[in-house]
Amino acid sequence: MQSLNLLISTSCLFLLLFSMHLFFSKKGNKLLNIFLSVIFFARFGQILTSLFFKSGQPNTLAFCHQIFTPFYYAAPACFYLYITGFLQDRKNLQKIEWLHFLPALLAIIHVIPWHFSTSLNWDLIGSQLAENGYFSLKERSGLFPPYFHYLFRPVLVMAYLCTTWMVVLRLKNKPIQLLEAESRTWIIFFLRIATFFQLFTLAPIILRNLHIPYVNASFVVVNCLVLFVILLYALHRPYIFYGYLLVAVDWTKKPTVLKTETDAILIPLIAEDPKPNRTAVKKINLIDAQLSDYALAMKEIMEEEQLYLLHDFQIIDLSAKLNIPIHHCSFVINKHIGKNFRDWINSYRVNHFLKQYPLKSDKITIEAIASEAGFKSVATFYNAFKKETGLMPTAYFAQELSH
Known part of the structure; x- marks a missing residue:
């Protein structure tokens, strides 16, 4: 158990460091840095909250869950906007593109402790999360009904994932979308990794519907191990690690x-x-x-x-x-x-x-x-x-x- 907590804690630390560095970085494309920062921060929140599923500390679980829920709903939009913004080298959002963050706004409304809403049973919420993960939460965790988590969020994730792949495949043969070799390697690498994590997160739903037994903690472990493998790969690709994850060097510009x-x-x-x-x-x-x-x-x-x-x-x-x-x-x-x-x-x-x-x-x-x-x-x-x-x-x- 201590090894599991150490693994999760280390993963959280790396994700938080990358997220904060990207958010405050003055180099590179600021808009894209923020999108990537939100994606990392949402993943950090998801792994961190998993630490409190069986901790017996409902107040801590409630705090983390309510804080990070809006980021969970913003992450799919940030993933889509990061990929399309990277391909088009955009530095600003168009007004209509702010509509992508409506689900995140709904999530904020969902977690606000309205005076007229019913009290939440965080002991029961914690036990359900520990047993089956986020997408099987049947207990009300905010203003909206339970399906706001177990139905709306998987649909949102899959919709953005499919839309992003469609955009990339549609633009693949257009000359205007030609990228430098390093940029092309990074965007394909990021797209594949993000796709893996999105689909891997949905795996418990598939297993549950097929009545296949599984241990939720094993998914957390695999999640963290894959993160470390990705980090090791990035460390051996300096233009990825320094150019896009840390944004310590602007690889798109020459001296x-x-x-x-x-x-x-x-x-x-x-x-x-x-x-x-x-x-x-x-x-x-x-x-x-x-x-x-x-x-x-x-x-x-x-x-x-x-x-x-x-x-x-x-x-x-x-x-x-x-x-x-x-x-x-x-x-x-x-x-x-x-x-x-x-x-x-x-x-x-x-x-x-x-x-x-x-x-x-x-x-x-x-x-x-x-x-x-x-x-x-x-x-x-x-x-x-x-x-x-x-x-x-x-x-x-x-x-x-x-x-």
């Missing part, structure tokens, strides 16, 4: 000193001082064969992986993918290809737009197609389009129709 989008910024700075310029020329000592190989490698990876569809793709990302020094990338693009990085990547985006427009113009707007092509803003798209074609989009397609 400021290296964040360079085009060599057009670097060349004027070098040209102002002839001494650095001579040094730079000596460093970039590439023969014609190397220039051709580098240019070919850049062209192939850009066309095969369609990296230009990523809104925030920078020259440093290209350098990392090809394992070529960043100043060599700049030199090849400027001198061999004949464009700066910004114009070069935008030319791919314009060509992609020209291929997609005839297929999608009757379904979505020009701006939406431009966004799918990798343009981060409408102004950038129009400027790049005119630079590539000499015309604005409307005039260009009008001219095409006239031929």
